Amino acid sequence: MSSKIMKIILYILSITSFLFTALHFLPAYSADSRPSNWALAEVEWFKDNGYADSSFFSDYQKPLTRQEAAMLFVKAYDFFAPGSSAVQTGEDAYPFTDRYAPEYRDYIEKAYELGIIKGYGDNTFGALNPVTREQMSVMIVRFLDKLAPGEFDYDKYSSYVSDFADDKDISVWAKGPLLYLNHMGIIRGVSGNRIDPKGYVTREQAMVIVNRLMTNGGILLVLQSNVDSKDVYVINSYDDLKKVIVSALMNGVDKIYLNSADGYKIKNENVVNLFLQHDMYASSIEYGSVGDVYYIKFDYGIGEKEIKETISKAHDIISQIVKPGMTDYEKELAIHDYIVTHTQYDYDNFLNNTVPEESYTAYGVLVKGTGVCQGYAAAMHMLLNMAGINTIIVTGTAKDGSSTQNHAWNIVEVGGRYYHVDATWDDPVTQDGQEILSHQYFNLNDNEMSKDHYWDRSVYPQCK
Numbered sequence: 001m002s003s004k005i006m007k008i009i010l011y012i013l014s015i016t017s018f019l020f021t022a023l024h025f026l027p028a029y030s031a032d033s034r035p036s037n038w039a040l041a042e043v044e045w046f047k048d049n050g051y052a053d054s055s056f057f058s059d060y061q062k063p064l065t066r067q068e069a070a071m072l073f074v075k076a077y078d079f080f081a082p083g084s085s086a087v088q089t090g091e092d093a094y095p096f097t098d099r100y101a102p103e104y105r106d107y108i109e110k111a112y113e114l115g116i117i118k119g120y121g122d123n124t125f126g127a128l129n130p131v132t133r134e135q136m137s138v139m140i141v142r143f144l145d146k147l148a149p150g151e152f153d154y155d156k157y158s159s160y161v162s163d164f165a166d167d168k169d170i171s172v173w174a175k176g177p178l179l180y181l182n183h184m185g186i187i188r189g190v191s192g193n194r195i196d197p198k199g200y201v202t203r204e205q206a207m208v209i210v211n212r213l214m215t216n217g218g219i220l221l222v223l224q225s226n227v228d229s230k231d232v233y234v235i236n237s238y239d240d241l242k243k244v245i246v247s248a249l250m251n252g253v254d255k256i257y258l259n260s261a262d263g264y265k266i267k268n269e270n271v272v273n274l275f276l277q278h279d280m281y282a283s284s285i286e287y288g289s290v291g292d293v294y295y296i297k298f299d300y301g302i303g304e305k306e307i308k309e310t311i312s313k314a315h316d317i318i319s320q321i322v323k324p325g326m327t328d329y330e331k332e333l334a335i336h337d338y339i340v341t342h343t344q345y346d347y348d349n350f351l352n353n354t355v356p357e358e359s360y361t362a363y364g365v366l367v368k369g370t371g372v373c374q375g376y377a378a379a380m381h382m383l384l385n386m387a388g389i390n391t392i393i394v395t396g397t398a399k400d401g402s403s404t405q406n407h408a409w410n411i412v413e414v415g416g417r418y419y420h421v422d423a424t425w426d427d428p429v430t431q432d433g434q435e436i437l438s439h440q441y442f443n444l445n446d447n448e449m450s451k452d453h454y455w456d457r458s459v460y461p462q463c464k
Contacts, residue, residue, distance in 0.1 A: 035060040039204035042211040049288035051075055051210075053103070056203060063130035063200035067104035069139070070111035070127075072206070077114060095119065100127035116142055134174035134197035136209070137187055141177040154180035164195040171197065186212050232257045232293065236264050245274045248298065250385060252281070252307035258294040266294045273459050277392040280378035281307065282360040301357045310363040310382070317366065318386045328389050328414045332421070333442070335383045339365060339376060340427040340437050346370045347429050373424040377408040380423050384412060396455030398425070407453065409441070411460055418463040419443035422453070 035043045039060065047057060052072055094109055096119055108125055111117040116139065119125045144152045158176035161167060170178055178197060181187040186209060190196045201209075233244045235258045248256050260266050271287050275296075282301030288294070300307060321334045343365050349355040355372055358364040365371040365379035377393045384391040390413040398407035409422035422441035430436060441449075446463045 033058045033060075035204045039208050042207045043204060045211060046207045050286055055103075060204040061202050064203055064206050065127065066117065066125065066129050066131060067100055067108055067127035068203070069131055069206075070107040070117055071104055073114075073116055073139075073143075074107045074110045077110070096123055096125040096127075098124035098127065100125065116146070130200045132197065133187060133195070133199050133201055134171055134178050136201050136206075137178035137181050138174050140181055140186070140209075140213075152180070157183065162195070164189060164193060166194045166196065169197055170195065184216055186216060232259050234259050234261050235266060235294075236262045238264075238270060240264075241266060241270060242274055245271070245296070246278045246385065248296070249275075249278050249280060249283075250311075250382065252300065252304065252311070253298065255295060255297045258296070260294065271296060276395060277460075278381065279393070280310075280362040280382050282357055282374065302361055302363050306358070306361075306363045306367070309367050310361070313366045314362070314379075314382050314386055318383060322387050328387075331387045332384065332389055332412055332414055335380065335387060336421060336423055336426065336439075336442060337437060339379050339383070339423045341435065342369060343376065343379070343423075343427060344370050345424065345427060345429050346372050346375075374408045376424040376427070377410050380410045380421065384410070389414065392460065394420070394455050394460055396453060398422075398454070399452045404454075409453070411463060412443075413461075414443070418461045419445065420449040420453070420463050422449075 043057070043060065046052060052075065056068065056071070094105065095112065096108070100108060104127060108117075108127060112119060112125070117125075141152060141154050154176045156176070157179040158172075160175070160179050162179055162182075174197060178187065178195065182189065182195060187195075190199070233240075233256060235241050235244065241258070244256060244258065247253075258266060268287065271285075275283075275285050284299045284301075286295075286297040286299070302310075317338060321338050322331050326334070346355055346359040346364075349359065350372055356364075358368060358375075359371045360374040360378075361371070362375065362378040362382045365375040366382070371379070374393075381391050381393050392411050393408055394411055395406070395408050397404050398409075407424075409420060409424065411418050412421055420441070421443060425441045426438040428436055428438060444463070446457070449463065
């Protein structure tokens with residue numbers, strides 16, 4: 001499995017549960033929503049990267065439950081291996097009989113299917129049971145083994161006699177994993193020279209452990225040896241970042257990994273702006289840093305099959321309308337006219353507030369022949385890019401009569417200059433259904449476009 005540096009690290013934070021749950025009285029915990037001072041930085045990192053549901057960010061001293069552990073693990077797994085190990089849904093698929101919080105059911109089911117968290121012998125999962133430090137250690141090494149089989153030699157620690165005062169309290173099945181992870185600095189000792197194997201892991205402790213995993217040189221070195229270098233892009237500049245993001249979106253890539261070089265720093269705001277300017281599938285993204293690697297995960301608004309259909313259709317269209325010897329202006333005009341004459345604005349759904357997802361995408365316009373403004377702009381973007389013309393999608397508002405609506409259109413670069421193009425408004429809806437090909441909003445400058453279109457000029461190139 002590629003990009004194991006990141007995969008392991010994020011898995012580990014979710015690995016905080018195990019089959020055996022000893023019966024102890026739960027320690028009291030504070031209901032204060034503020035984490036302990038020693039965990040503040042790690043909790044903020046967790047929040048920034050979205051590695052847990054929002055409800056997890058409270059009661060930080062509360063013992064971690066098995067269902068919460070399932071949630072953490074599945075979120076990490078779904079990021080690094082989207083679409084794999086699909087879990088059956090429905091009442092018949094759930095294999096356990098005991099109580100759980102409904103919002104955790106899918107997490108429990110998938111964690112069980114993955115083999116990371118097993119149930120008890122009486123067909124129960126123990127979803128509400130707390131997780132101990134030794135259970136956590138076993139889950140972590142299972143996780144490591146899953147990503148880099150045979151690379152982590154923790155078994156030899158099973159026969160070690162440590163100098164911890166409570167060494168004899170470590171369960172036989174957990175001794176190797178727990179002492180190995182202690183040796184690596186991942187799970188550390190507590191006061192009184194103890195390892196506290198039966199102590200419960202709190203929410204904030206789980207987050208701190210993830211951070212330690214991500215910065216542990218020994219573990220990362222092993223994982224890095226398994227990374228396929230072609231899966232990590234070296235980013236030296238903003239232009240490099242743009243090329244990689246645009247290429248990923250054009251080809252429906254699920255995730256990309258980036259390494260900054262030559263002093264260039266990847267900024268979150270640049271990633272977000274580039275995504276918004278080039279998304280063609282009504283998508284969303286997750287992004288952030290894991291160690292020295294920056295990741296972006298794309299969650300597309302349509303399926304893989306539809307994306308492939310869109311790309312194939314776009315290539316067919318370009319082969320039909322773009323001829324050898326055409327100037328960029330001629331290519332742009334041909335693409336604009338094709339979209340306007342081959343697309344029906346999804347007006348009825350727009351009026352009824354029932355616009356389907358596909359109408360916001362290049363798929364809706366190019367394959368189905370129907371769309372709203374975002375779909376028109378997305379289709380323009382795809383075809384212009386395939387024709388070698390630099391373009392971005394502009395999101396702003398437009399005033400049509402007395403009403404102002406959210407709107408999307410394009411900015412294109414032709415002949416070294418930037419222009420606004422609004423294919424949607426060049427395809428007006430008429431009362432009698434007559435098809436009209438207009439060029440009223442073709443290649444306008446900022447002053448001309450701003451008469452009825454409004455956008456944040458600070459994030460888009462000037463059209464003079």
